[in-house]
Amino acid sequence: MPGVGLEHFMDLLMDARDAQAGRTGGTPRTIEGPLYVAGAPLVEGDVNLTDDADDTGTLFMSGTIKGPDGAPVEGAILHVWHANSQGWYSHFDPTREQTPFNNRRRIRIGSDGRYAFHSKMPNGYSVPPQGATDRLMQGLGRHGNRPAHVHFFVEAPGYRTLTTQINFGDDPFAADDFAFATRDGLLPVPNRQGDTATIAFDFELQKADVASDEGFSSRIRAAA
Numbered sequence: 001m002p003g004v005g006l007e008h009f010m011d012l013l014m015d016a017r018d019a020q021a022g023r024t025g026g027t028p029r030t031i032e033g034p035l036y037v038a039g040a041p042l043v044e045g046d047v048n049l050t051d052d053a054d055d056t057g058t059l060f061m062s063g064t065i066k067g068p069d070g071a072p073v074e075g076a077i078l079h080v081w082h083a084n085s086q087g088w089y090s091h092f093d094p095t096r097e098q099t100p101f102n103n104r105r106r107i108r109i110g111s112d113g114r115y116a117f118h119s120k121m122p123n124g125y126s127v128p129p130q131g132a133t134d135r136l137m138q139g140l141g142r143h144g145n146r147p148a149h150v151h152f153f154v155e156a157p158g159y160r161t162l163t164t165q166i167n168f169g170d171d172p173f174a175a176d177d178f179a180f181a182t183r184d185g186l187l188p189v190p191n192r193q194g195d196t197a198t199i200a201f202d203f204e205l206q207k208a209d210v211a212s213d214e215g216f217s218s219r220i221r222a223a224a
């Protein structure tokens with residue numbers, strides 16, 4: 001059975017709570033992870049996420065943010081963040097300096113619901129060998145590898161804020177991911193041409209039930 005890690009357990013709890021409340025449908029939700037940083041540049045249009053040089057290919061990702069009726073969502077902001085090719089996130093990079101907010105943006109979406117960005121492609125990464133997480137995973141008979149992936153929040157007036165992420169569907173660890181497990185619908189396979197990878201992915205939001213659905217949870221986050 002894939003995914004016996006603590007974070008997968010949290011996903012299952014979240015799903016169970018939603019199912020009990022009759023809140024299903026739309027893009028599957030996942031945990032946020034600890035590496036979001038508030039205050040990323042707010043940008044529009046066909047966006048470049050990457051400020052720093054990085055010896056890797058280019059990721060192109062685009063699609064539409066829709067509601068349950070399939071119509072584009074108006075007024076959305078897409079928060080996106082991912083690691084560099086070495087598996088490190090800006091603000092959390094112990095190996096070398098990354099420019100603040102490298103590979104992090106908030107994208108203001110137009111009334112057509114379309115988003116598009118490109119960036120220096122993330123690779124998969126491993127948790128530090130013999131660190132606490134690695135020992136925990138090994139104790140559970142699991143590896144601490146994560147496939148290449150991209151994190152998102154999607155917020156829009158009148159819709160429930162979506163926290164999710166996609167794994168590159170052709171990554172060897174895509175369907176065997178300790179922090180994620182296999183979530184149908186979050187494993188898009190990139191179209192690879194030379195050193196570029198192109199992912200088409202649409203987000204579907206749920207309607208908000210209450211105003212608090214539209215905000216982020218009140219957990220403490222890193223601030224830059």
Ligand SMILES: [Fe+2]
Nearest residue numbers: 033035149151
């Ligand atoms: Fe991550």
